[in-house]
Amino acid sequence: MAADKFENFLRDLVLNYDSYSHISQIREKALNLLLEEARYKAVEQATKSPRCYKLGGFLVSEKACQEIQTELNLERKIQAINVVRQETGLGLKEAKDIIDALFNPKTQKYELPQ
DSSP: OHHHHHHHHHHHHHHHOOSGGGHHHHHHHHHHHHHHHHHHHHHHHHHHSOOEEEETTEEEEHHHHHHHHHHHHTTOHHHHHHHHHHHHOOOHHHHHHHHHHTEETTTTEEOOOO
């Protein structure tokens, strides 16, 4: 996409700019094309990345959520807290509070947000 625009830009540059008086215009056009390409790649990468879940106000990867759920299903709350700490960089108390907030008193189980 942007490669075609860049090729057209270079063709236009060779055919129409015969002096160095247009350097600022050339630089601005080139920069805009590079920024457009960067935006395109960022959107493309975001659509390919694994799903993230919001856990206590933090984005946590799908893999980490699965690991937390597995640890909680095996009744290993401390290991689940450690996963939260590794994924978010939180302290022990904050990570424990997040895990405790996942407990559903009606079902007596820990439930991660979907």
